[in-house]
Amino acid sequence: MVFQKKFELISSQKLSEKIFRLGFFAPEIVKNACPGNFVHIRVGDKSSPLLRRAFSIFDLDLKKDCFDILFKVVGPGTEILSRKSTGENLDLLGPLGNGFEIPKGDRSPVLVAGGMGIAPLMSLAFYLVKNQKIKPEKISFLYGERIKGGFVCLEDLKELGIKTLLATEDGSEGFEGMVTELFLRKVKETSFVKDSPIFSCGPHPMMKTMSELSKKHNLFCQLSLESHMPCGLGACWGCVVKTNRDGGEPDYKRICKDGPIFDAREVELD
């Protein structure tokens, strides 16, 4: 079930110069949401910026009927959103999208986040530990950023008891290089990764690499993809990704409706 109505902003936190965490009291959305879903937010009532902005659900609190989003200010839409104060009501549409497929059994999940790709993976991590009762020490969380100061949510991960492997492009913290390189090392060094459910979200080039690695090593990896989305509902066909589901002719799937979660082996990213 999808809802469109005004929901109250109940918390607003500035995590770094450009990264914000907003919380909404939204019982209808929370009751129907699962990790990997997103919400479509109208940031203002003016004609510019016109379209809604899509945000992954970052933290889902079923007890308090609220959820959080996490975002970086990158343009006028996110800039307006960052200036909202608690008590304001925002027009939200959601929950949208298909959500992560969480495999049954006791295989150890591997989560690979790059930059703001942390958002949907945090909601998944909370879910795996709190709802699926997976022992936090069984979860591998790989997290990449440009520089040491870029990481967010490290405290949350620590609180959950998840051990996190960090990668920075400049080597100022953890592994020096891309998080995908760290991931590849893990695939080669540790036998279990090949049988693990893998979940990943990050910038487009990273998703492309994860897709290629998954095809090459035949990994079951789910990617959370991002795109501009005019409708968010599957009506406009504006946010498509090329897929190759059955090994036949490529076809286009809607990121908003058929995704945003896709099997990394089925998508063809350029």
Added chain:
Amino acid sequence: MTDLSVRVGKTTFKNPVLVASGTFGYGEEYSELFDLNQLGGIVTKSITLNPREGNPPPRTCETPSGMLNSIGLANVGVDRFIQEKIPFLNKFNTNIIINVAGSTPEEYLRVVEKLNHAQGIDMLEINISCPNVKEGGMAFGSDPESAHRCTSSIRKVTNYPLMVKLTPNVKDIVEIAQAVEDSGADCISLINTLVGMAIDFRIKKPLLKTVTGGLSGPAIKPVALAMVWKVSQKVKIPVVGIGGITNTQDALEFLLAGASLIQVGTSNFVDPQTSVRIIEGLKDYCEKNEIKRVMEIVGKLEN
């Protein structure tokens, strides 16, 4: 009680507010959000003879008070449409208008012939104005002769009422409208999107993969209003106004300019309930101003 109904030829619309092709899918996506029975009509996404994948992404981008799209008529094809989508649309008590497109004049005819055998269709909207396909689309609506040929050949093969959708990307839209009227159309809808482009100067690349696309949204409203006004002066058949309509005030402006019906397009993305808010707004406006029938406002621009 205000009478919001509008008659176009033999077709009665319960109110003048329709949702525009390409912005409302086949109705399913929006049915969870509001009661589709409230709408004056639903214009479906364009249907072609065979399924179409559409254009490579990125297909959309935002521009000041508007957006560009280059979807490329992605659709399930007429056979699957009849089997899978029409039964759903027929559950609702609203007019169902099927938007028909093609790469060749023959393709339009074959789609229409297949639709002749389907149930529950109230009208066809003939898309001779899509700017985002290599063949057909806008080409048929770009000069009076081809617009006339395309419309009259369809007129000959179907009894469905015809709404013909015009492109603003022409020298003189009035000439095209007159040609379409002469060829037996029951009404004319305008405008489709304006050809536009956006560039990311930092990477020296266009924001759309197809480089150019169709501009829609509030940015095009003044252009649409002017064209609706011009066309409605010169044709006798009803005009359907489209272009940047986001609220009741916009809808009233189009009615005053001469539109008998309006279509809500891009605004369905911004606020999926735009059309129902406009229907409520028109009702309130008419009641407050003691207007018995909404048709009384049509073309009542004073100048």
